Amino acid sequence: MAQLEQAATADPILRLALPEHLSNPYPAYAELRETDPVLWHEPLGSWVLTRHADCLAVLTDSARFASDWRRAGEEIPAPLLSVQTLDPPEHTAIRHLLLDGFRAQDRDALHGRLDRHVKELLAELAERDSFDLVGELAEPLALRFVTDFLGVPAPDLDWFVPMSRTVVDGMDAGLWPEKHEPAVAARAELAAYAGGWLADPPGHGLIGYVAAHASTSGVDPAVLRNSLRAVLHAGYESASRLLGNAAAALLTTPGAPAAFRAAGPATAVDELVRFDAPVQADARVCVTDTALGGVTIKAGDPVTLLLGAANHDPRRFAHPTDLRLDRAPNPHLGFGRGAHACLGASMAIRLAGSVLGTLATDHPGARAVAEPDHRRNLTLRGLDRFEVTLRPATGEEVRT
Template sequence: MLKDSASFAADWRRVGEKMPPRAINMLTLDPPEHTVVRRLFMEALRAQDHTALERMIEQHTTELLATLARRPSFEFLTEFAEPLALSTTSAYLGVPTPDPAWSSRIARDIVAGMDAGLWPERARPVLAAQEELAVLVEEWLAHPPPTGVVGVIAERAAGSGVDPAIIENTVRGLLFSGYSSGSKLLGLVAIALLHERAAELERFRAADTARAVEEMVRYASPIQAVARACVRDTELGGVEVRAGQAVTLLLGAANRDPARFPDPGTVRLDRHPNPHLGFGRGPKSCLGSPFTAVFTRVVLRVLAERYPGIRALSAPTYFPNLTARSVERFEVAFR
């Protein structure tokens, strides 16, 4: 379904639904419009120095951990994963780092709003959060940085043929993806390595780190579900899906499918092949997944090499979200 945009639409306007202008971005468009936007952004991502990216993430990680190491304990998400994801994503984009408290509030409103179909009261804060983010991104594109992803996009936007509003919305999504998705994944991985399977961080040092991160994405599945609109009558797995129907894809369940993954509830850091759906699949696969994979790999490597004694102090708590798994608190200590 993720690959078949002719039958299953990410753009709900194709089945008559209305979409707020701020919600129309690369991920909510279908080919051929989607292809043009993605090409522009992929060119900007490929233009970055990825060796320098790894060095930058390692430096930010090392400095923040050195500060936290002076304390008896700290809250992993709000004091480590979120500020680290925010500073590194901003550096990657080439823009000033937004206020961490403001960014955290905006991200929580947007993630909660993903479940507005079940809890309608969550929809209004999302619109307000999108407007606040839009003001920030418009300023970046009006006065683009000389380096980074945003600088390249601003330089090439005029000749791309892409609607400036869609460029703004997609940059906003790129910031949100790097910050919110990156920090959520790191938090969930830390829970798996330090709480659920406390011996795994030590094993990470000796593992093929690329494969290990892919396995942690599968196991953690920060995005649990996505939805598609059926555009034309289609048979799927022996079930007839009618045009106009909404279909929810449970990515978290797919990533634990025993028919696809032997012993799916076990972390196998060397699992290969690993056809997980943690970053999506097909034309709508996550644009920021390469950055998130590098971010997670570098941070885990630094933790495993420099702070192998890090441990969980208590069980984690979670926000009541269904579309995205969202850690609320996870207290850890270095000693």
Template structure:
């Protein structure tokens, strides 16, 4: 492993996968960022940990996503392809596309998935959160926030957005957990995970095909109906593009929000001064969510590929290189933030990479923010004595950082 040509004793990719580092990977990131912010693991793989470097790559059109048959990236790209067109070519959601295909497809989706549509969801999200919280209040003893609120709330919201019947929500949850593995690069997946993810993706798309037929016959007021009918100068989403988009929305609309609610709640409980500050000034909630996104990001890493010869911070990056961007490290870069290890819900100005940057900035960011704001306000208002009841447990996922269990006493 080298940094600017200098051999350095640093953590390895296996350290990122080590369960012992799941509870707190940030000391590992700090070592990496301080000793070798541009670490070349081999001739084709680099790891980036600084804010400015990661942000620059995310904005730079020379870095993107390779075609499925590009031999330079065999076995290194995320597992994003299951659907194929009539010519046998993989069909991807716009997350895995470059311009002009990305531009066309995202523009079509953005017409349906508007900020206004998200804002209209607020009363319904509050109603769903109230039902879930009431059920937790009636539970004797400690409750698990992940099971009781953080997981069912986003899955209910994305299910209603897509027009999925209530009785099928448990299937959405199973599919979402498996399909989220698609965000992990192939070379970091545990054995068998790619096959499990592909099987879940096929089951989900088969299910969606039936819903699409129904929405074409009788459109409703849901997002799926809007995606079915959206068009621009005669252009429209093909059925496979629609299915790939819904698969992406399942991950973005569920998994990341579950993690944001869980991680954010845990961070506040471990910083009672900030918890008390937020409780005394609920107007800070929106800013607090941004700081929680920075402090313990639901998305810890992303991958970009050098589609042509480029450079990062003056370091040459040959075409064909794979760049692993450690978002969790970049969001605690002392060059970008004062006291980055400190949680400060009043931090301004506040910028982070939790939702990405550039053309691939997360389309579902407003929805994730809204759900988390509503969940935190309800928790603080209805559980003024909330505290940890036991040690939390973390999911085994290198890309999406989140809790599998967060035991709370609601007081």
């Protein structure tokens, strides 16, 4: 930690990994946004953007800013070629196949199973003095919900969670290069696991749909396997981290549960995403010289978008540091925009709405027992542990 602190004193990006900024990066984002909104960061070898307008411009311009780094002459490992990393027109076939599969699912039945399970699990946890909301609620719920949607059994948490976290750690390999190779290996293992679904597909769920239509889709089988891995992994991580971040905001902000009930789940969760989104950063590579924010970004230059900073930009959001659960409209970038907007955004919102709505209505006494503990991830923001109780405070605890 001393080595990190020493390095971070001269590095506005690396300092985000310090404990005080892991718990609340938004003041540091604000300073960076106001002093150097289009920053060349030498250690990353990348431009860093923090304003909403600049980030939105890049996200919605796949002609000039690529997700597929092969367009800038980079070699991409085969396990990384998926719906997340390809650009149109190659991206179009796999995205359409997945979107058609999403639309074909019985959402009402899926949501009904989710709501019943949420109520049952929270009722069990209410019998405990306290519990870890991350490991005992957010992670198992997210994995069960995503795999139910896919139509396959949930993998063992003890195997899947460390694998998933290794992939997430690799997203910060620009700062910590030693995390890159383990992440590539983990992606490959998850892709092999997902490939097994296609060898013996279920008769229902997204996997069943994709397996039935793959031969006529024009999608490369390896890209399809990698994309199913991405749906599993991104769906799980986005949903579980959103649920943890949102619950922390809800249970540590005075009056928030009542405001949640008044605003309604959809509007309230949208604001919770803006307020503390799981996806804090995204990356593109410039393929055509482009003027942005008063700077010319050259072809071949990487661009890092600090979406967490953009979501707190006062030029786009009134009182951005306030949690306003009735905020509308809410044009946050928490699920991206453009060709690579998150496929499963509605699922993550539905899961969070079910859990937080049940907490706010069935367990109004829910409260934090300890401060939330954040993982040292800068690209995907999430909690390592968050001890809570569903039991109302006693008179003695209230006085304390």
